[in-house]
Amino acid sequence: MPNNGPAGDLRLANVTKRFGIFTAVDDLSLTIPQGSFFALLGASGCGKTTTLRMVAGLEQPTSGQLLLGGEDISRLRPYKRPVNTVFQSYALFPHLDIFENVAFGLRRRGVRDIAAQVARMLSLVQLEGYGKRRPNQLSGGQQQRVALARALINHPQVLLLDEPLGALDLKLRRQMQIELKRIQTEVGITFVHVTHDQEEAMTMADTVAVMNAGKIEQLGAPADIYEFPATAFVANFLGQSNLLAGSAVGNNGADVLVDAYGSRFSVPAARARLNHGEVYLGVRPEKLALAADRDRVPAGHQAVDGVVTDSSYVGVSTQYLVRTAWGTELAVFAPNSGADGQVPTGTSVVAHWNPAHAFLLHREAGAGDRTAPVPNEPDALAATS
Numbered sequence: 001m002p003n004n005g006p007a008g009d010l011r012l013a014n015v016t017k018r019f020g021i022f023t024a025v026d027d028l029s030l031t032i033p034q035g036s037f038f039a040l041l042g043a044s045g046c047g048k049t050t051t052l053r054m055v056a057g058l059e060q061p062t063s064g065q066l067l068l069g070g071e072d073i074s075r076l077r078p079y080k081r082p083v084n085t086v087f088q089s090y091a092l093f094p095h096l097d098i099f100e101n102v103a104f105g106l107r108r109r110g111v112r113d114i115a116a117q118v119a120r121m122l123s124l125v126q127l128e129g130y131g132k133r134r135p136n137q138l139s140g141g142q143q144q145r146v147a148l149a150r151a152l153i154n155h156p157q158v159l160l161l162d163e164p165l166g167a168l169d170l171k172l173r174r175q176m177q178i179e180l181k182r183i184q185t186e187v188g189i190t191f192v193h194v195t196h197d198q199e200e201a202m203t204m205a206d207t208v209a210v211m212n213a214g215k216i217e218q219l220g221a222p223a224d225i226y227e228f229p230a231t232a233f234v235a236n237f238l239g240q241s242n243l244l245a246g247s248a249v250g251n252n253g254a255d256v257l258v259d260a261y262g263s264r265f266s267v268p269a270a271r272a273r274l275n276h277g278e279v280y281l282g283v284r285p286e287k288l289a290l291a292a293d294r295d296r297v298p299a300g301h302q303a304v305d306g307v308v309t310d311s312s313y314v315g316v317s318t319q320y321l322v323r324t325a326w327g328t329e330l331a332v333f334a335p336n337s338g339a340d341g342q343v344p345t346g347t348s349v350v351a352h353w354n355p356a357h358a359f360l361l362h363r364e365a366g367a368g369d370r371t372a373p374v375p376n377e378p379d380a381l382a383a384t385s
Contacts, residue, residue: 011031011066014027015054015061015063015066017047025214026213027215034190035188035189039209046211047214052160052194054066057076057078057081068081068083084152084159086151088164094135097133098146099118121149121150141172144168148164181203198239201238202226206221207220217234229361232363241285242282244265245280245363246279247260254269268355283357286317287354288332290332292350301352302353307348311342311344311345313336322351330351
């Protein structure tokens with residue numbers, strides 16, 4: 001499809017999508033800046049793929065508007081929208097060679113003199129010389145590049161990526177993350193990437209929107225969301241967090257004081273979502289360190305005593321579980337720098353952290369500790385994720 005007029009921001013205004021009594025997307029308002037690499041991140045059933053399908057025109061919103069450059073595209077048929085989609089399955093034509101796969105959209109529109117355009121696209125995705133091969137003669141990563149070239153040759157204003165790397169092995173997936181970001185930077189087209197993979201979203205996207213139950217829990221730059229999550233869900237979906245249940249009891253200068261498990265902790269007010277009431281005090285596992293006793297805890301650090309219950313060597317770090325006196329297990333990721341040996345299971349330790357690396361979140365009254373990541377298990381609503 002041609003690029004119909006000047007591009008602009010993609011805006012979703014109060015978009016809702018219902019399937020019977022189930023609300024897949026709930027009054028979603030969102031602006032995706034022109035030329036950005038934007039990721040919708042969430043577990044199966046959160047509404048991210050339904051959102052993408054509405055932008056593509058494959059689903060109609062129950063209510064609300066989809067606007068591209070100020071033009072309402074909500075009721076346009078898919079082929080009339082300046083939008084292309086790259087799917088996880090690649091959807092290449094097995095009976096056509098790579099040249100003809102990439103040229104398909106141009107031929108369908110009756111474009112002539114396509115050879116130079118196809119050559120440029122194959123060069124962009126680093127597949128020069130592959131034009132005469134068939135899809136089954138390419139690796140999964142190469143097939144994904146062909147699917148990308150086939151979409152980009154139509155010069156869409158928005159390229160939608162629906163779990164595009166999910167079928168690749170880990171090494172290829174990481175290579176393609178770098179390639180996709182390079183290509184997006186080069187072509188300058190708005191990319192909207194739907195994924196459940198936190199690493200994918202953080203590696204490629206300028207902006208990430210974390211979705212849960214049809215709504216956006218937090219939107220921002222990957223580093224900002226990771227370092228200062230807005231909710232307990234975000235803290236445990238984008239990475240892993242140790243969340244200690246406590247009560248915020250007010251400010252002391254530039255800090256918020258927190259009472260938890262008979263001890264008092266503090267968090268900088270700039271890293272606190274509230275200063276009174278039920279809270280989670282959060283610390284990322286890599287921000288925690290282990291000491292043999294409290295005399296070895298650095299000045300200014302806060303600490304809890306515990307016992308190592310498990311350790312896993314994962315190359316760059318050793319991941320420990322430390323059971324506290326009140327029964328919660330804290331995750332601690334200690335870098336394998338070679339300076340210290342591994343701590344044996346059963347060892348009494350002190351887990352400590354710099355309070356400047358902690359954060360404070362709202363906690364519903366009665367909620368307990370949460371230290372494990374939110375599971376990514378598919379559910380009955382996976383089809384509407």
